[in-house]
Amino acid sequence: MFYIQRSFGFELFNVFWYNLFINCKNIEFSTSQKEIKRRKKAFISLCIFFGVGLLFTLLFFNYQISFGIVYMLFGVLLLTGILTFRFLSNFAKNILFIDNNKIILTNSKNSSAINLCEVYKIRIKRRTNGAIREIYIWSKNGKPFFISAFENDFDRIEKIIIDGIDKDVLIKEVVEPLNFDHFLFYPIFGLCTGVLSALFFNTIFNANIQIINIALIIACIYAFVLGIFFILKKPMFSRSAKKNAIADYIFGAILIFFSIVIFLIGM
DSSP states (O other): OOOOOOOHHHHHHHHHHHHHHHHHSOEEEEOOHHHHHHHHHHHHHHHHHHHHHHHHHHHHTTOOOOHHHHHHHHHHHHHHHHHHHHHHHHHTTOEEEEETTEEEEEOSSOEEEEEGGGEEEEEEEEOTTSOEEEEEEEESSSSOEEEESOTTTHHHHHHHHHHHSOTTOEEEEEEOSSOTTSTTHHHHHHHHHHHHHHHHHHHHHTSOHHHHHHHHHHHHHHHHHHHHHHHHHOHHHHTSSOSOOHHHHHHHHHHHHHHHHHHHHHO
16 A cells, blocks of 8 residues: 655644735635515515505595505605616626635626625624525624625635634624515515505594694604615615615615605695
8 A cells, every 4th residue: 555644744734824825815705685675575575565455445445535545655665676676776786806815896887895804793694594684784884785696606705804804803692583585474464554644644544634744744754864864874885886875875765755745745
């Protein structure tokens, strides 16, 4: 039998070049198109069953609610749907590169990057089955870095990130309380939301003028604050590789516009 005796120095040499090769090469991850399609289907399902619940409740109880309100609700849903699908279509083009200690999220038009050595906090959200839903990274320089829809490679991405950050980085893991991926979740949620919306509007329009004014004031303040939140915090911008926040500005402006409309109605 023939044996080859390897020296300790030879082993160290191999380990050195192996680690150098692994750490220096670019690693590329593509967005899970299956997950993007699931999100689009979930949104469509939510909107359809919201409309079914709303119309069924109005017709079943013969509620006398202005069709202008109904049209406005469906108009908001349509506009939200357009913005959502535009966001998801752009999101589907994201590609994640890991180059040495830098993570780069890019698509056909924009890119953003973060150095792992500058990371001070990581938040990992997991599904009820333990699979990773998203990873949120905060760094000392730059905007928060959001990684989502990489379901095919999340375990590998997590390992690379954990191995590349400092040991004192705060890592927080959160498990979702419900199975949001279940095929019945969004139909049931949309149906319940539609029914409750119809009941809410019927209660408001059959109440006395004082209660109506209070409800309109609350709705006005809520829409205005939410609009300001989108303009200042830019939640859609922080979850993509875009270098501008047009979608956040548009959605925020629409919410502020509706708050003004609600205010004028209540005058």
